[in-house]
Amino acid sequence: MRKFAYFLVAVVALTGAPMQMGHASGDADGEASPIYGIKVPLGYRDWRVVSVAHEAGKNNDLRVVLGNDIAIKAFREGKLPYPDGTIIVRLAWSYVPSAENDRVFGRSQSFVAGSPINVQFDVKDSRKYGSTGGWGFAQFKNGKPAGAAVQATCFPCHALVKANDFVFTHYSATP
Amino acid sequence: MRKFAYFLVAVVALTGAPMQMGHASGDADGEASPIYGIKVPLGYRDWRVVSVAHEAGKNNDLRVVLGNDIAIKAFREGKLPYPDGTIIVRLAWSYVPSAENDRVFGRSQSFVAGSPINVQFDVKDSRKYGSTGGWGFAQFKNGKPAGAAVQATCFPCHALVKANDFVFTHYSATP
Numbered sequence: 001m002r003k004f005a006y007f008l009v010a011v012v013a014l015t016g017a018p019m020q021m022g023h024a025s026g027d028a029d030g031e032a033s034p035i036y037g038i039k040v041p042l043g044y045r046d047w048r049v050v051s052v053a054h055e056a057g058k059n060n061d062l063r064v065v066l067g068n069d070i071a072i073k074a075f076r077e078g079k080l081p082y083p084d085g086t087i088i089v090r091l092a093w094s095y096v097p098s099a100e101n102d103r104v105f106g107r108s109q110s111f112v113a114g115s116p117i118n119v120q121f122d123v124k125d126s127r128k129y130g131s132t133g134g135w136g137f138a139q140f141k142n143g144k145p146a147g148a149a150v151q152a153t154c155f156p157c158h159a160l161v162k163a164n165d166f167v168f169t170h171y172s173a174t175p
Numbered sequence: 176m177r178k179f180a181y182f183l184v185a186v187v188a189l190t191g192a193p194m195q196m197g198h199a200s201g202d203a204d205g206e207a208s209p210i211y212g213i214k215v216p217l218g219y220r221d222w223r224v225v226s227v228a229h230e231a232g233k234n235n236d237l238r239v240v241l242g243n244d245i246a247i248k249a250f251r252e253g254k255l256p257y258p259d260g261t262i263i264v265r266l267a268w269s270y271v272p273s274a275e276n277d278r279v280f281g282r283s284q285s286f287v288a289g290s291p292i293n294v295q296f297d298v299k300d301s302r303k304y305g306s307t308g309g310w311g312f313a314q315f316k317n318g319k320p321a322g323a324a325v326q327a328t329c330f331p332c333h334a335l336v337k338a339n340d341f342v343f344t345h346y347s348a349t350p
Contacts, residue, residue: 045224045349050270052227052237053276062227064239091350093227101228101343104332109232116350118321141350157279168276174220175266175291175316 033145036136037151038123042141044089048072051172054095054111061099062113064170069145075171077151081134082165086124090169092117118146122158124168133166208320210327211311213298215244215318219264221246226347227272229286237288240344250346256309257340261299267292270345293321297342299331308326308333308341 028039032147054059060172067075093113101110118141126134135155139146160168203214212302222241230236242250243262268288276285293316301309314321314328 019324026214033313048221049224049239049241049266051288052239053251053288054229054237054275055276055284056286057280059284062229064227066224071220087346091224091347093347093350095229100336101230104343105232107232109230109234111229112345113347114209116348119350157254158287160278161275168279171288171290172266172268173291175268175294 001137002048002081010053030140033138033140033151034148036119036132036138037121037131037147038136038138040119040140041089041121043088044119044121045091046167047089048170050075050088051169053169055092059092061117062111063090063092064088078171080165081126082124082167082173084126084134086122088122088167088169092118092119117140117141120154123158133162135166176223182237192316205318206320207263208313208326209323211298211307211313213296213311213320215315216262216264216296219243219262219294219296221268222230222264224347225250225263226234226344228344229282231270234267236292237270237286238265238267239264246252253346254267254338257299259299259301259309260295263342263344264328267294292316295329306338310341 029042030040032039040068044066047068050065050067050071052064055063064087070083070085071088074082074086076130094112094117095113096114098110099113103113106166118139120137120139123136123138124134125136129136132155135158137151139150143165158168161168181341199274202217204217205215207214219241221242225242225246227239230238233265241264244256245260246263249257249261267293270286271289272283273285273287276287277283293314295312295314297309299309300311306309307330310333312333314325333343336343
């Protein structure tokens with residue numbers, strides 16, 4: 001193990017680049033969700049950005065969609081279907097006005113992320129989830145999965161975008 | 176170089192973990208911005224999420240705020256001031272309704288990121304930018320910096336949040 005640490009130090013020294021140690025896609029923790037048996041993947045808060053969105057109505061949230069390395073590669077290549085091992089995660093926060101930011105504009109126009117709402121995962125495993133387009137779905141809050149009634153609502157909606165391999169979110173080009 | 180590649184393969188094999196090779200904070204490319212002399216940091220599209228927001232009004236955008244490793248560490252620790260080397264980036268896209276997503280809800284409520292608008296960087300260097308709270312500011316579109324008139328508007332607004340070390344965005348807790 002000490003030798004391994006030297007390896008890492010050597011690599012960092014040689015490249016001059018900081019390295020982020022990711023988690024393998026299979027690493028997960030906590031209670032499994034009903035129906036699809038999905039656990040929260042470790043380190044998802046550190047994954048890279050696919051896009052952002054605002055849902056009004058009953059959702060009333062601001063959300064960011066992130067992907068693991070397999071997902072980001074697939075989004076950037078734009079090829080369908082997404083490969084097995086793809087995990088897409090949607091993090092949502094309440095949609096709240098920011099009086100602090102509004103002072104910049106002298107009017108009410110700034111909306112920011114408030115308290116956390118929940119997190120949803122789409123996991124591609126074409127064999128395990130063959131009856132739902134190759135995707136498993138899960139929703140968690142504070143590491144606790146939603147009940148089966150909630151999880152059962154995922155696929156009927158995702159089926160609306162079958163032509164996009166059941167994925168709603170489109171990758172946002174870099175400004 | 177081949178030996179170095181073997182090092183990397185060995186490290187990945189030993190850990191079973193994918194590694195993201197980051198860019199050192201100093202690595203940048205292209206034309207420098209006026210006033211603060213900031214170049215676009217390499218790899219910023221891959222940085223980790225601080226938060227998301229929606230600006231209505233003339234901005235009419237959806238935006239995500241990301242940070243380099245130094246920024247993310249500082250945001251998570253919640254200590255002010257941000258250390259030298261902190262870079263915060265705001266990516267903005269046009270705010271557009273999504274008819275595709277609205278089919279889920281049967282009403283108009285879904286707004287997604289449309290075309291890229293621009294990207295803004297806040298760079299902490301307390302010596303270089305001592306006269307503007309330790310921060311340099313820059314805006315780019317397609318790698319091209321905005322003119323001096325635009326860049327000059329940054330600091331007067333950021334001065335409104337001096338108590339937060341001139342940073343508007345608050346870190347969003349993980350759902």
